[in-house]
Amino acid sequence: ILYCKYIRFVTPKNNKHSMAKRIDPERPVYPIGVVAELTGIKPQTLRIYEENGLITPSRSSKNRRLYSNNDVEKIEYLYYLTQIRKVGIRGVKVILEILDQIPEEQRQRIMSAVVEKGGNHKEDGK
Template sequence: MEDRNRPLYMIGVAAKLAGVHPQTLRIYEQKGLVTPQRSSGNTRMYSQADIDRLELINELTAEGINLAGVIRILDLKGRLEERDEEIDSLHKKVRRLADRVHELETRADVTALMLPEPTAIRRIDR
């Protein structure tokens, strides 16, 4: 979802969408809660992902969580998302390996069917 990260909104529009004052966005940026991209003219440009993050910050602060708590929650949320991506990647690797094992087992079965039957070795008692 790269589109969610595309810078679309200047600070005034972003503030309206997020339901906060533009100065609040500047404070959030100073505290590291949001990091808008910058245009070539150094104008803050917010993406839809930034707006979603600002809405979450609003929800958390409305519940009485202070900004230090919000920072901690967002950090943990980011780590959890990274772990989820890592787990998804590992699941894909396991599926690929399982497919490969199945393929090799099938080849081995086919090869075994193509081999001539072993001849019985007679034991001659003297």
């Protein structure tokens, strides 16, 4: 997983005025169904994370959940902790509290390394 400040979206090449657009990673743009499809995580699991205070999606004017790119990265990390490493909700809350005390750049490197190592561990069949 790569963590970056902005994600680029490019307009079609045949457009003579095409230019890269940058989306703020904090901007909530993805509804729950899109997040579920992007991550492979069921909407029910996302709701459970919310009910337990692990994530707090924004709400649209019609009260629909909206997630940012940063939310999606956090959701992937939560899934890794709860489903792959079998950490309970209380344990995840402690881990998140500790991570919140670490500077952003360092925290993202740690989260990325943990998920990457966990992915390799899973592939090894251990």
